[in-house]
Amino acid sequence: MPQSYAALYYHIVFRTKDKFTLLPEPIFTRLGEYLGGILRNLDGTLLAYGGMPDHIHLLVSLGREMSLAATMKSIKGYSSKWIHETFPEYQKFAWQSGYGAFTVSPSVLPKVKQYIATQAEHHRHRTYREELLLFLKEYGIEYDEKWISDEG
Numbered sequence: 001m002p003q004s005y006a007a008l009y010y011h012i013v014f015r016t017k018d019k020f021t022l023l024p025e026p027i028f029t030r031l032g033e034y035l036g037g038i039l040r041n042l043d044g045t046l047l048a049y050g051g052m053p054d055h056i057h058l059l060v061s062l063g064r065e066m067s068l069a070a071t072m073k074s075i076k077g078y079s080s081k082w083i084h085e086t087f088p089e090y091q092k093f094a095w096q097s098g099y100g101a102f103t104v105s106p107s108v109l110p111k112v113k114q115y116i117a118t119q120a121e122h123h124r125h126r127t128y129r130e131e132l133l134l135f136l137k138e139y140g141i142e143y144d145e146k147w148i149s150d151e152g
Helices: 025-041 068-086 106-117 128-138
Strands: 008-015 045-052 055-062 100-103
Touching: 008 068, 008 106, 008 128, 025 045, 025 055, 025 068, 045 106, 055 068, 055 106, 100 128
Parallel strands: none
Antiparallel strands: 008 055, 008 100, 045 055
16 A cells, blocks of 8 residues: 555643643633644644633644654643743743543544533533543543642
8 A cells, every 4th residue: 555544533631730820711712723723733633622721622633644742742832832922921831741642533523522612511510630530441541640630
C-alpha cells in the first residue's frame, strides 16, 4: 500500500495548575480559537472545545505523523505563552503537568461532542477529580491516587 491512512480521535482533559487561575469567559472563548489554530498547524483538527474555568476538554483529530505527547507539549506550551503575552495580568498562569487522553471511536464522536458541550451541567454533580476518575476507570487505566487530586 503506497499511502498511509489514519483516523486518530482523542478526548483530552487537563486543568490549570494548582487551580491557580480560573479562566474567565473572554479568555476561555478565545483560547478555544487559539487551540484550533495550534492543531491546524500540527496537521490536526479541533472537533470540540469546552470545559470549566479550571479545566478544558478537547476532542481532536491528529494527523498520522503527530504523536499525542508532542501535540500536548505544543498545545500547552504555545497556549501558555499566548495567555502570558495577550493577558499580562495572567503572568503566573500555568497548566498542570499531566493530562488525560482517551481514544474515541468515530461512531461516538457526536456523543463526546455533546458531553463536552454540556460541561456546566456535568459539573453541578461532580468535581474535576471525580470526572477524571470516571474516565480512568472506564478505560481501565491504572493510576496512583497521589497523582489524582483537585489541585492539579
